[in-house]
Amino acid sequence: MIKDRFMTRLIALVFMIVLFLVSGCGGRNGTIETPASATLEPPTPLIASPTPVPTPTVPPAPAAAVVDGEDVLLSYFEHEVARYRLALDPNQPAEAESEINTKVINYLIDQQLLSQAARAEGFALSEDELQVKIDDLASKQGSAEAFGEWLQANAYDEVEFRMALRLASEAAWMRDKIASSIPEKVEQAHVRQIITQTEGNASAALLELNAGGDFDALAARYSPATGGELGWFPRGYLTYPEIEEAAFSLPVGSYSQVIATEIGFHVIKVIERDSEHLLTTDALISLQTKALNEWLSQARSMASIEIRLP
DSSP, X not given: OHHHHHHHHHHXXXXXXXXXXXXXXXXXXXXXXXXXXXXXXXXXXXXXXXXOOXXXXXXXXXXXXXXXXXXXXXXXXXXXXXXXXXXXXXXXXXXXXXXXXXXXXXXXXXXXHHHHHHHHTTOOOOHHHHHHHHHHHHHHHSSHHHHHHHHHHTTOOHHHHHHXXXXXXXXXXXXXXXXXXXXXXXXXXXXXXXXXXXXXXXXXXHHHHHTTOOHHHHHHHHOTTTTTEEEEEETTOSSOHHHHHHHTTSOTTOBOOOXXXXXXXXXXXXXXXXXXXXXXXXXXXXXXHXXXXXXXXXXXXXXXXXXXXX
């Protein structure tokens, strides 16, 4: 009996504990509810972003000079120096490296200025026109192989040669434009001179002229080979501006006082003058060269030029 009562109480106690647990942790109607905040979501897959591959940057080619923002490539300068050396006369005294570098970089700067001006003036050389020039040069070498050998012998590759030919074509167009500004006929003076090596002889000749002496006879006495003939020349042609100034200021038929220059002492006579006299070939080239040099001097003064030679 005691054992049965004990078991009955034990079962009742267990039942009460179960009932307490169910009523305290369960939901309504005895069902167990899981709080919304405790609901487990399926894991979100992680998608890795692709690692960006950096674009390789090609460093700019080094420049020997920069002319108004345009590079004169160092490699082009170095090859031009090599080509300059190839053209030197081996029988002449060797030029210093610094002298060669100065000549070449100045030439390339001038070329760049002329090229830029040509493009600004509207000159444009198409790729087809450039190729025609290259093909013509190749044909003059006899074959493509011979032309390739010529390029290699003169320190060119195909890319640099195309660039150099384009620059040369543009610069040549601008040089021709500058040269064409000189007309074929300009004011010129026809002059004869008495030239002596000493001031005393020139003064003696002037005294004789003032006394009524014949100019042509005196000129022939001191210069028997030429008779003192200077011929026709325009302004800006003579090396000595003192003679030129007298030639264009004296009345026709008159002669000057003694004029001293580096080569002697002169008395000149203006034989005639013409406002539109045809230039000789030599005088035309001289004036064209002077015009080009003046243009380049002005262009350099106005340009931004940075020389970067090592």
